[in-house]
Amino acid sequence: MNLHPDYLLNEVEEPADIKGMSLDQLHELADEMRQLILERDEKIGGHVGPNLGIVETTLAYHYVFDSPHDKVIWDVSHQSYPHKMFTGRAQGFLDPDHYEDVSGFTSPEESDHDFFQVGHTSTSIALAVGMAESRDLKHKHENVVAIIGDGSLSGGLAFEGLNNASKLHSNLIIVVNDNNMSIDDHNQGGLYQGLKELRETAGQSANNIFKFMGLDYRYVPDGNDLSAMIKVFEDVKDIDHPIVLHVHTLKGAGYQPAIDNEMAYHWRGPFNGQTGESTTPQPKESYSEAVIDELLSEIKDGTNIAAINAGIPGMFDLKRFEKAYPERYFDVGIAEQMSVTSAVAMAQNGVRPVVFESSTFLQRAYDQLIHDVALNDAPVVMIVRGGTISSESATHQGTFDISYISSLPNIEYLAPTSVEEMISMLKWAISQTDTPVVIRQPERKLLHRPATQTDYSIIDYEIAHQGSEVAIFAVGDFWQLGEDVRQELQKKLNIDATLINPKTVTNIDQQDLHHLQEDHDIVVTLEDGNLSGGFGETIDRYYSASEMKVLNFGAPREFSDNVPYDVLAEWYHLTPELIVDDIEKVVHQI
Amino acid sequence: MNLHPDYLLNEVEEPADIKGMSLDQLHELADEMRQLILERDEKIGGHVGPNLGIVETTLAYHYVFDSPHDKVIWDVSHQSYPHKMFTGRAQGFLDPDHYEDVSGFTSPEESDHDFFQVGHTSTSIALAVGMAESRDLKHKHENVVAIIGDGSLSGGLAFEGLNNASKLHSNLIIVVNDNNMSIDDHNQGGLYQGLKELRETAGQSANNIFKFMGLDYRYVPDGNDLSAMIKVFEDVKDIDHPIVLHVHTLKGAGYQPAIDNEMAYHWRGPFNGQTGESTTPQPKESYSEAVIDELLSEIKDGTNIAAINAGIPGMFDLKRFEKAYPERYFDVGIAEQMSVTSAVAMAQNGVRPVVFESSTFLQRAYDQLIHDVALNDAPVVMIVRGGTISSESATHQGTFDISYISSLPNIEYLAPTSVEEMISMLKWAISQTDTPVVIRQPERKLLHRPATQTDYSIIDYEIAHQGSEVAIFAVGDFWQLGEDVRQELQKKLNIDATLINPKTVTNIDQQDLHHLQEDHDIVVTLEDGNLSGGFGETIDRYYSASEMKVLNFGAPREFSDNVPYDVLAEWYHLTPELIVDDIEKVVHQI
Incomplete structure (x- = not known):
């Protein structure tokens, strides 16, 4: 009215x-x-x-x-x-x-x-x-x-x-x-x-x-x-x-x-005009908060860290970092290219830069990722948010990140499933100077799960549940979805599926992928992003000349515009029920 | 000495x-x-x-x-x-x-x-x-x-x-x-x-x-x-x-x-210090020349064309265009973002912009491809050179283009196999205003082959040779390699392989891919670029849950630095002999 x-x-x-x-x-x-x-x-x-x-x-x-x-x-x-x-x-x-x-x-x-x-x-x-x-x-x-x-x-x-x-x-x-x-x-x-x-x-x-x-x-x-x-x-x-x-x-x-x-x-976000206060409840704990806590702790322990962002401190709790260490805080303004390239110089000059980027804006520093970070193999640490499938407007759809980062040489793009794993990956990323590391910060419900490795220079897949017939790769944010699919498979098809946390969307664990073929016929990949050029296709290519059947779930090559996630999940077959329906069709073919 | x-x-x-x-x-x-x-x-x-x-x-x-x-x-x-x-x-x-x-x-x-x-x-x-x-x-x-x-x-x-x-x-x-x-x-x-x-x-x-x-x-x-x-x-x-x-x-x-x-x-390039003349022979005809000829002809016929580039006119014979139509020629300086975004405005405002880009530099306009071209579905026409696997220095390796362009919504990325096909695609791209079109200009030996369609709004694969058992997808510049592989397969394994020109690295011809399964067991993709996020993986995904075996050939996820192409071809298995060896291993498994 x-x-x-x-x-x-x-x-x-x-x-x-x-x-x-x-x-x-x-x-x-x-x-x-x-x-x-x-x-x-x-x-x-x-x-x-x-x-x-x-x-x-x-x-x-x-x-x-x-x-x-x-x-x-x-x-x-x-x-x-x-x-x-x-x-x-x-x-x-x-x-x-x-x-x-x-x-x-x-x-x-x-x-x-x-x-x-x-x-x-x-x-x-x-x-x-x-x-x-x-x-x-x-x-x-x-x-x-x-x-x-x-x-x-x-x-x-x-x-x-x-x-x-x-x-x-x-x-x-x-x-x-x-x-x-x-x-x-x-x-x-x-x-x-x-x-x-x-x-x-x-x-x-x-x-x-x-x-x-x-x-x-x-x-x-x-x-x-x-x-x-x-x-x-x-x-x-x-x-x-x-x-x-x-x-x-x-x-x-x-x-x-x-x-x-x-x-x-x-x-x-929505707010009370009288009091000025937000009317949407804020989550009690956040990935951003945990990241800043870790950085502050590392600095206390003597690590020479710089935190860099391009005009988006609020997205990453960075005002708290700035307050604690103003001389280590660099907001370059709306200038993503600058944020990445200056970090490369810092990394090569003995400081540990941690760069905070939003996936949709990091697109503007794509050449800097290639020509400055990857080509120089510069040990920049980068945290990326906003790559997930969401009700975001099309202008800010950030779902291309797995494709545009994982296709580049030298860069390791890690996808943690929990806050403990994220911090474990961050600790490792900062501690080493061999390779650029990008970490995909989860956006969905904050999970607590222990990390299963501390050194990520060689990726060892986490087999969270060993089953057979079907193996589910649940990437990062889609960990819970993977667990739900596993349960639904048990319930509906009486299949005891294997559930795997691949930890990274770039390098693959060839040995684990090879052994999966012994007692699995179907591999399912779940990634919270665009399928085109994504993690699923990397697995497709690995198995392309084998007997393994692979099913990829994620977003198609399109812009979605302010569509609620629940609706997208129906469209894209990202609910446990729809995923299991699709798996069932392939099970019947075998 | x-x-x-x-x-x-x-x-x-x-x-x-x-x-x-x-x-x-x-x-x-x-x-x-x-x-x-x-x-x-x-x-x-x-x-x-x-x-x-x-x-x-x-x-x-x-x-x-x-x-x-x-x-x-x-x-x-x-x-x-x-x-x-x-x-x-x-x-x-x-x-x-x-x-x-x-x-x-x-x-x-x-x-x-x-x-x-x-x-x-x-x-x-x-x-x-x-x-x-x-x-x-x-x-x-x-x-x-x-x-x-x-x-x-x-x-x-x-x-x-x-x-x-x-x-x-x-x-x-x-x-x-x-x-x-x-x-x-x-x-x-x-x-x-x-x-x-x-x-x-x-x-x-x-x-x-x-x-x-x-x-x-x-x-x-x-x-x-x-x-x-x-x-x-x-x-x-x-x-x-x-x-x-x-x-x-x-x-x-x-x-x-x-x-x-x-x-x-x-x-x-190498030159004679006395005369100033180039000491490397120039090819008699070039793709760039044909493209400029076509544009000049279209303008004569009344099409309102603008030619845009970012400081690289020599790469595309653009000085000739400038001389003929200075008011239609736009060199924005070294400013790739500007070249793409201004073209979007031209396209939306009733002019037909043709943007000339080098793959390695176009990386700097990646967000402009996403946020300006793709999101607005702006009918920009773009010619891209330099994406091929080459002896180029690592700084200028342009092989990521298929991945970074073909993963985006709305854009059609065409890969012609010959000069006639390239001009046919260009004519269509200019004639329509429904979609952004990028054309991958071949870099290898100039081929003459007739185009098999004139309207590329729906892609109809060219089945250049109908065989069985093995189907070879030879993308763009790798057309000749595809033909050579076909002959080698005939010679060595007595297989009469099908040879296909897919014409595009984005959209697939689902019907043709479906029918191939009737009398083919193996699909081979040959692309002159990076495999990660490339055309081959698109085909892998299509067949991932089927019986079809797919073999992908292209460059791995790495920088090569001033390595002669012949050496790279050995490393990457891009010679007809090595490709057929790899196919043979899969043939024996079936």
Whole structure:
């Protein structure tokens, strides 16, 4: 049910509908939009500060420009809620029953006013340059506008985009939405010193990266001043060359808790608007916590450890590490390539770097994994999260990691099944300097199981249960699923299956695989990720010329978008019952 | 045999050996080094201009600093020949019999004065920052020096490095070796306008990206002036904060042909020093030429095509395209991420972008393939070269492409067997807008074979020869190998094998695969690339629970480094004889 049938926003179906409004009405709209952002985020979670801060820019954009003829490209696009409210998707914010109909990112499937599905940072300038170049090849003249936050500017692709933007001899407007990342509690790098100097001199400082790059430049001191934003957009509309509008906005504008605590309110799960507290229960113990505990303990014991991440400390409990050892903590900003390559140098120079990555973002450092880590066989230690099959949006689907890491030479990609095993693997990874080690941090229910080895330089499969006929390889996070399948096989088919923890998705235990053939006809692989190029295929290849029948379970080569895991598990045959049904068919063939 | 026993260089075994030399002697060394660079490159090919230009910087570096205590990191490292001459590897330049003993890139295996194996650009600043950070954690105080060319600065990782360099409160010296990329025949982007302005104002221009980023800065107008370089290195040695030395050098200095034609002499195969002409015969026709012919013809017919590449036009005959249609030609500089993401925008905006990539460099745009191309299902057309198993150096091994592309949703990765098939696939790829298409350009002997389909939206395997018992899948470049294996099977085992061209390494023809089981026991896959995550494993998975025996041939998960293909073919069992031997073993088991 629409909670606000009285809102002015109900009259806005297309951006054109705001063009006749008075400034007072636009301000009223701004207030409504802020309320709706908060209501939706409180209920289902989402990006808070970025959307609150961009309200006036969005209003001014749609007041001045003609969307979708003129084209706006939102970097990372998690600040596109206000844009969505004006472009046919207001019900996704007015009516809780429709909250889930509208994604948190731009989506061409939702609206003609969205041009790309985007969830990673730093792409908007490159996209806008491509839009402008193709517009010119079509002899058209619409405006192309990229809106990029200061946080996204640290990613190398943003710089590559700026470098190429200045080649254009035609319209391109790059809005740098600067909401003071540099006043965050730690120094994010030189770029942010430069931006700060520009803000403090109202854009007058001679040190100007944009002008250096040959781009026109204009500073807007208050991007939350609607009239000022309208004025500046009117000034630059139809400009015949590229220009950077450096717009200073307030992240979280209009909601004090989000202003006071911008990190916590950048993205939030559902929360209580009165108390500010999370309404989703937090698990008592976590893998991240155990990892940080281990690192702190190792440092106390004299190991020279550095912890590196690319702008995602909250994902790994790293603020606690930073507090304990600020000189050992390196947040390189949104710059995954940098996080990996600098770690290689540390590893080669006698320090033990532990790099924390999200699978979906680590994709941006793929060449650094190959050319820097693997080629140099540099003993970097890396923790990767988010590779599992999940209800995540397609933009952040991280399920390609087993494929893109395990296919590389020299790197050992370990997949622990429990917190004890994870810490055991981490201890070993740090203690040795022979090989790069990546550890896949589990995401599902935290399990306690003892580790069965301490030195992982040669992998010895854990045969957790010795049976016959069917052998189940349960990789990492899917350990519990493997145990469930084993029980279901016993129950339904009276098969006493062997259950194996392979520990790694790269190197295989050839001896164990060979011996399995003596009393097993079927091998089942369960991996919490994409099948294409995954662990299962490695086992398929091992047995490809043998009598062994192999069944692989995991995700197919596709993007899933905000689909609940239970539904995916049905689609992909990842429930114990469906897996046993599939096994049964093969049992009957033998 | 040492061709120059009289050279002063013979007395230099360690960098320390030049510290007592007079300036005249150092100049004599510089002349010798230039002569040796040319002699070696004429004989075996290599980087010419970059090494000639860096002679004085290298001399000055080793004269002033104490290698390997002080640490120099060469970006891309193809300019490290002079450095190698001082660090125990002079025979690799003095004696033609030892030319091949020394690689064209830095290599820790060759010398303690090299810290990383490097062949891709833009990594040196990130590596140097990591070196400096780890030095500080070890409470050491040696100098860390990165030497990066202006061409490498356009890659996003270089920017990420600069952004993080300024966080250091300790020694770091970044030498920007600026040899005027921006005076090349086309505009390389805004960064180069800025560098040009700095050169023209002797570093005095207020527009200074390095100062903007909070870095100290000093300009050196003539980096080929040995005394000046010694002076400036003496000045900055042991500096207590990061500084950029912007050094203007002349690419090809000391050899007029390399100065006059810096593109041609950047890297050259063996050439005649007198005439300047190549001494290796060029093939009469090439895939690249056919591709450009097709694009020019399509444009004439009215198709709105753009050709995009990231600084490698020579690899694809693109200068011819540029000459014909300069407004349709986009060289984004060394910025692979930009090349892919801007193409996505073009594709979504009604232009048909054709992106030209080298497999080893495309690794740097992996996330752009996933998050921009695949996720948006953007109908980009891409041509990829260099994925084949080859005598390439490990730094440039491109054999991971089948794995990293074919595991992604939505993208169709086609592998033509002949020039006619390649053009047929290209025509289709351009004509449709349903899906992103990547085409793997063959590298081996150019074959002429007619295409057997024109619409590749549904793949129909080409059964080139219908036999029984054994079915051979010969992928792309390995077509001839497949034909040879078929004949060898006939000859040696009297088996009339089926020969199949699968055309694609992504989607499979399920119907054909199913029917093969009727009268075949063995399937053999031949792919010119890495097996891990490759085409063979896709076939393995299809047949994993069946009676079909599958044998996969390709490269194992390892780096090979300058190993002749014939040797690799023996190691990897890629000759018809070895393949048939392996098949025979399975035949006997059945």
